Amino acid sequence: MxxxxxxxxxxxxxxxxxxxxxxxxxxxxxxxxxxxxxxxxxxxGGPRAASTLGAVVHNALHAVFGEPPARRSPARAAAEVDRRWSDEGFRDDAQAAVYRERARGWVSDYVERHAVADAPEPAGETVGRERWLSAPVGTIVAEGRADRLDDRDGEIVVVDYKTGRRVPDRDDVARAPALALYALAVRRVLRRPCRRVELHHLPSGTVAAADHDEDTLAAHRAxxxxxxxxxxxxxxxxxxxxxxxxxxxxxxxxxxxxxxxxxxxxxxxxxxxxxxxxxxxxxx
Ligand code: SF4
Structure with a gap:
C-alpha cells in the first residue's frame, strides 16, 4: 500500500x-x-492448453516487435512460435501439433498484415512491449503489463492480444477494465494522450477497437x-x-x-x- x-x-x-x-x-x-x-x-491446478498457446503467441509477437519493421517477416514470426513452443496442457501430441501449426499461421498472418515495413494496416511505432505500468490513478495505484503500446500520430494506443475462442467486438473492448486502467496509467507514466484501446484476436485475424473519453475512463476508474x-x-x-x-x-x-x-x-x-x-x- x-x-x-x-x-x-x-x-x-x-x-x-x-x-x-x-x-x-x-x-x-x-x-x-x-x-x-x-x-x-x-x-x-495443472497447466492448461489455452494458457500455453496464449503465452507462446504473446512471446513470439514480443520477439518480432522487438525488431525494426525491415527485419520482421512472416517466416521469422512462425520460427518464433517454433522456438517457444510447449505441449503443456494439450490432450496429446497430435492436438499439440495441430495448434502449433495454427499458431504459426496466426502469427505469420498477423505480422504480414500489421508489422512488416509495407504492412497494409501498420501498427505504428512500437513504444512498449510487455510494458510494466504502475501509476497512481485516483485512490489506487494501477499496475499491470500491457502487451503492446503503439504510437500512432502522437497518441498512444493500448494493444492486447487474444487467442481464445471468443471473437471480441467493440463493446468488449470498451467494457474491458484492464485496457481502461492501462490507458489511465499510460497517461501518467508516458505523459502522452491515450484514448484508443484495442483487442487483437489472432485466431480470427480481427481487431476490435474503442476510443475512450473522459467520462468512460472516469467510470472505469470509479x-x-x-x-x-x-x-x-x-x-x-x-x-x-x-x-x-x-x-x-x-x-x-x-x-x-x-x-x-x-x-x-x-x-x-x-x-x-x-x-x-x-x-x-x-x-x-
Ligand atoms: S470460482 Fe468456483 S471453484 Fe473457484 S473458488 Fe470460487 S466458487 Fe470455488
Missing amino acids: SMQLGLDGMPARLVRVTPSRLATWEDCRRRYRLTYLDRPAPPR RAEASAAGLAEAADALEAAPGRAEALFPPAPGPRCAACDVRRHCPEGRAAAPPDAAWAGLAP
Whole structure:
C-alpha cells in the first residue's frame, strides 16, 4: 500500500492493484483469498492448453516487435512460435501439433498484415512491449503489463492480444477494465494522450477497437476504486480476525468453477460444475 494526503489532510491509503486482481475479487471472493492472500499459497491446478498457446503467441509477437519493421517477416514470426513452443496442457501430441501449426499461421498472418515495413494496416511505432505500468490513478495505484503500446500520430494506443475462442467486438473492448486502467496509467507514466484501446484476436485475424473519453475512463476508474477499497477492507478484516475467512471471502459457485485453478480447495465450486479438460477453451 502507498499513502497520499486525503481531502481532509490526513494520509489516505492508495491500494495497489492489477486488473487481474480486481477481476478475481469481482468474480469470486474465495478464489481471491486463495490466490492472493493465503500463504503459503495453496497448490493450483495443472497447466492448461489455452494458457500455453496464449503465452507462446504473446512471446513470439514480443520477439518480432522487438525488431525494426525491415527485419520482421512472416517466416521469422512462425520460427518464433517454433522456438517457444510447449505441449503443456494439450490432450496429446497430435492436438499439440495441430495448434502449433495454427499458431504459426496466426502469427505469420498477423505480422504480414500489421508489422512488416509495407504492412497494409501498420501498427505504428512500437513504444512498449510487455510494458510494466504502475501509476497512481485516483485512490489506487494501477499496475499491470500491457502487451503492446503503439504510437500512432502522437497518441498512444493500448494493444492486447487474444487467442481464445471468443471473437471480441467493440463493446468488449470498451467494457474491458484492464485496457481502461492501462490507458489511465499510460497517461501518467508516458505523459502522452491515450484514448484508443484495442483487442487483437489472432485466431480470427480481427481487431476490435474503442476510443475512450473522459467520462468512460472516469467510470472505469470509479469501479476499480470501489473494488480496490472492498478488497483492501476485507484483507484488513481477515488480518484482524483470521477465523472469519469464510464469511469475509465467500465462494461464488457457477459455471466459472469448471476452469478455476483453486477448485480442489473449494467443495462448493466442485459441486457447481464438473472440471473442464485441460485443453478446454482452445479456439476452434
Ligand atoms: S471453484 Fe468456483 S466458487 Fe470455488 S473458488 Fe473457484 S470460482 Fe470460487
